[in-house]
Amino acid sequence: MWISRKEVEELSRYLRGETDADIRDNKEGAFSILKNDAYSLVTGKEEQLKSLENQRDILSEYMADISHQLKTPITSMMIMTDLLENATPEKQAEFTRNIKFSLNKMEWLVGALLKMAKLDANSVEFLKKDVAVSQMIDDIMPSLAVLLDINDQTLELKNDCEITCDKRWMEEAITNIIKNAIEHSPKGSVITVDSGDNPLYKWISIEDKGSGLTRQSYAALFKRFEYSTNENGFGIGMPLALSIVKGQGGDIDVDFGGNGRGAVFTIKMFK
Amino acid sequence: MAVLEVKELTKEYGQGDSKVVALDHVSFCVERGEFVAIIGASGSGKSTLMNMIGGIDNPTSGDVIIEGRNISKMSEDELAIFRRRNLGMIYQFYNLVPTLTARENIILPWRLDGRKENKEKVTELLKVLGLTERAEHLPSQMSGGQQQRVSIGRALINDPAFILADEPTGNLDSKTSAEIIDLLKYTNEQFNQTILLITHDEKIALRADRIITIGDGKIIGDEVMKG
Numbered sequence: 001m002w003i004s005r006k007e008v009e010e011l012s013r014y015l016r017g018e019t020d021a022d023i024r025d026n027k028e029g030a031f032s033i034l035k036n037d038a039y040s041l042v043t044g045k046e047e048q049l050k051s052l053e054n055q056r057d058i059l060s061e062y063m064a065d066i067s068h069q070l071k072t073p074i075t076s077m078m079i080m081t082d083l084l085e086n087a088t089p090e091k092q093a094e095f096t097r098n099i100k101f102s103l104n105k106m107e108w109l110v111g112a113l114l115k116m117a118k119l120d121a122n123s124v125e126f127l128k129k130d131v132a133v134s135q136m137i138d139d140i141m142p143s144l145a146v147l148l149d150i151n152d153q154t155l156e157l158k159n160d161c162e163i164t165c166d167k168r169w170m171e172e173a174i175t176n177i178i179k180n181a182i183e184h185s186p187k188g189s190v191i192t193v194d195s196g197d198n199p200l201y202k203w204i205s206i207e208d209k210g211s212g213l214t215r216q217s218y219a220a221l222f223k224r225f226e227y228s229t230n231e232n233g234f235g236i237g238m239p240l241a242l243s244i245v246k247g248q249g250g251d252i253d254v255d256f257g258g259n260g261r262g263a264v265f266t267i268k269m270f271k
Numbered sequence: 272m273a274v275l276e277v278k279e280l281t282k283e284y285g286q287g288d289s290k291v292v293a294l295d296h297v298s299f300c301v302e303r304g305e306f307v308a309i310i311g312a313s314g315s316g317k318s319t320l321m322n323m324i325g326g327i328d329n330p331t332s333g334d335v336i337i338e339g340r341n342i343s344k345m346s347e348d349e350l351a352i353f354r355r356r357n358l359g360m361i362y363q364f365y366n367l368v369p370t371l372t373a374r375e376n377i378i379l380p381w382r383l384d385g386r387k388e389n390k391e392k393v394t395e396l397l398k399v400l401g402l403t404e405r406a407e408h409l410p411s412q413m414s415g416g417q418q419q420r421v422s423i424g425r426a427l428i429n430d431p432a433f434i435l436a437d438e439p440t441g442n443l444d445s446k447t448s449a450e451i452i453d454l455l456k457y458t459n460e461q462f463n464q465t466i467l468l469i470t471h472d473e474k475i476a477l478r479a480d481r482i483i484t485i486g487d488g489k490i491i492g493d494e495v496m497k498g
Contacts, residue, residue, distance in 0.1 A: 022340055026349040026356075033384060036356055040430070043338065046272070047303060199401050200450075200457050218477070222497050242497065251460060253478065270457050 003031050011038060055121040062117035065224065069109055073102040112236045115172075116224075119243040126166035126248050133195040133204055134160045136167065140175045147179065152188045161195035163202045163269055165248055170267075173244040176237035177206045177252075177265050184210035185262065201250070205266040212257030221254070245269075272339055274432050274465045275301040275324065280333035282319050282488075293319040295488040296333065301433065304463040306456065308479035310470055316488040318437070321469050325360060325435050326350045338432045355380050359426025359434040363441035365418040367410045367425075373397075373417075374406040377424035392428075400424050400454065416447035423454060433465035434458075440475060452478050 014023045015038055023035045080095045080102075087095060118124045137157055148155060155178065163170070174193075181191045189209035196203055213221070222242050225235045245252050245267050255264035282294040294316050301307055311317040322328040323335055326342045334343050337357065345353060354360070367376045377396065378388060397403050400420045410418050419439060426434050436455065440448035452475060458464040468479060476482050477496070484492030 024340065024353075026345070026352040028352065028385075030385070033356075033386065043272070050272075200453050215473075215477070219494055219496055239498070246460075249460060251456060256477075268453075268456075270460055 001029055001031060007031070011035060014038060015042065017042075055123075058120045059117055062113055062120075066110060066113050069113070069225065070106060073106050077102050109236065112240050116236070116240050116243045119240075119247045122247070124169075124247060126169060128164055128166055128248070130162045130164050131167045131170075132160055132162050133157065133193070136171050136174060137193060139167075140171050140178075143175060144178060144182070147182050151182060151185070153182060153185060153191060155191050155193060158192060158194040159196055161197055161202060161204075163195070163204065164271075165250075165269055169244050169248070173241040173267065174204065174206070176241040177267075180238055181206050181208035181210075181262075181265075184208050186210070199271075201268040201270045203266050203268045205264055207264045208262040210257070210262045212259070212261060213254065213263050214256075218254060218256065222252075273300040273336075274303045274305075274338060275467070276334070276336040277320075277324065278334045278336065280320070280323055280335065281331050282316075282323065282328075283331045292488050294323070294330070294333075297485075297488070297490055298333075299483060299490060299493060301465060301467065303465050304459070306459045306466045306468070306480045307483060308468045308470060308476035308481070309483045309485060310473060310476040311485035312471060315485045317469050317471075317485045319488075320485065321435060321437055321467075324467070325358065326354055355383055356429055357432045359429070359431035361419070361422045361426050361434060361436040361439045363438040365410070365415075365422050365442075367418055367421055369410050372407045372409060373402055373413070373421045373424075376410070376421050377428055379425060380429050396424050396427065399457070414447075415443050416450060419443065419447075419451055420454065423451075423458075427458060427462075427464070430462075431464075433467055436466065436468045438470055439468065440470075440472075448475070 010019070011023065011034070013019045014021075022039070024039050025032055025035060077099050080099050084092055084095050115124075134157055137155070141155070144155065178191060178193075185191060185208040191209070192205075192207040194205045194207070220235075222239050223235075224239045242252050248269065250267060250269040253266045253268055255266070257263040277297055277299050280294050280297045281292070284291045284293060297316075297320060309317055309320065319328070323330050326335070326345070330343060334341050336342070337353075340353070342350060342353060368379065371379065374393060374397065375382075378393060381388060394403075397406050400423060402417065402420055402424065405413055405417055410421070413421070419442075422439075423434075426436075434455070439455070440451050443451060455466055455468070456478070459466050466479075468475070470476050480497045481495045482492065483490060484494075
């Protein structure tokens with residue numbers, strides 16, 4: 001194998017960043033392979049820098065979202081407080097209720113968006129431990145009880161399994177998916193939670209008794225603010241759940257259902 | 272830098288009255304870590320597109336740029352080596368070498384490059400693929416699903432710019448198909464592996480993060496399903 005001094009110096013310059021030209025040459029031989037490896041190394045570094053820039057862009061997008069979404073509740077509250085002064089006692093009670101409602105919404109919204117921003121910018125540290133699905137369901141029941149009761153629905157766990165994840169965050173993701181199931185299931189129905197284990201991943205599934213998803217509703221499902229049939233929702237619950245699961249190295253798979261079957265959301269935690 | 276850039280890609284066959292336009296000025300980009308499905312009916316041009324991207328066929332006009340390298344301008348020899356080092360291909364009919372074991376099929380790209388074997392990497396990969404017990408078996412001793420896993424291993428061994436999968440589940444039952452897609456998603460998630468999956472099956476396409484729809488040689492849809 002003949003390598004000229006010029007070629008070696010060219011490689012040196014490339015590694016020092018003094019030349020932009022693509023160093024690869026697609027010939028046989030160990031030196032060509034070395035050049036290919038050098039290329040992978042340099043582009044790896046460039047990718048890291050790009051990823052940092054990306055994180056900064058993600059955060060500013062979230063900031064724009066927060067200020068945009070807050071405008072409406074804030075305007076509404078301003079109007080309410082203006083009217084409060086000269087209102088009758090019953091009207092005052094109504095306006096105060098409205099203001100409280102808007103404040104709660106804002107609190108939930110800001111909290112959720114901040115969480116998503118941190119998750120998407122990879123600045124959340126997850127505390128992963130082995131935790132049983134049944135344990136997590138028990139812990140989140142209190143926050144779901146009222147909703148289930150209003151709709152006369154029940155939650156059922158089929159199989160239990162231990163999942164390696166951050167308990168607090170995972171509980172939030174599961175809560176959001178179940179809330180979505182509650183919204184889309186008819187009154188009096190059962191929402192089924194199941195879990196299991198296979199060589200690639202451990203999984204938790206949530207099945208509702210709704211009419212399933214269409215391609216359009218699926219496309220909007222994980223996008224912020226696009227998917228909400230409920231006035232109390234913001235269309236943030238599902239995107240947040242996805243960010244939480246993806247941040248821990250998992251994914252959420254969706255079975256559309258349809259033809260009398262409800263949708264099934266499966267959280268898959270890759271091993 | 273985008274992992275793949277397709278610019279005004281056009282493929283025409285024949286001339287005059289009998290001219291067929293298989294691809295009509297197709298353009299799109301794929302970034303690192305994306306899991307993209309390209310869906311289209313038979314005759315939509317998706318196989319032609321895949322052959323262009325994989326460098327198996329040359330376009331009439333337009334460019335395919337992989338990691339900044341314009342492959343439309345390469346010679347056949349250069350292209351063969353570029354493919355070996357930078358792309359991972361998976362086919363509907365596995366295309367394994369029947370006289371080599373699973374392990375040997377997987378490290379074939381290294382052997383062709385004359386590289387020294389990284390035993391740890393192979394062992395780890397076999398584990399991920401669920402093929403540890405089958406490592407010394409021949410393709411004829413394995414099921415379709417297992418053979419496809421060997422294919423995936425071979426495609427991954429060189430840490431390719433992206434994996435090009437042409438109807439990888441076309442020859443498998445629905446349960447095994449789901450397992451193969453799970454495996455591809457695993458590599459996408461854990462190794463940030465970019466994947467281009469060509470299919471005519473909408474159910475399979477919907478498991479990707481982004482769906483590009485092709486019809487009559489043109490892109491008629493490009494939708495991100497999961498951010």
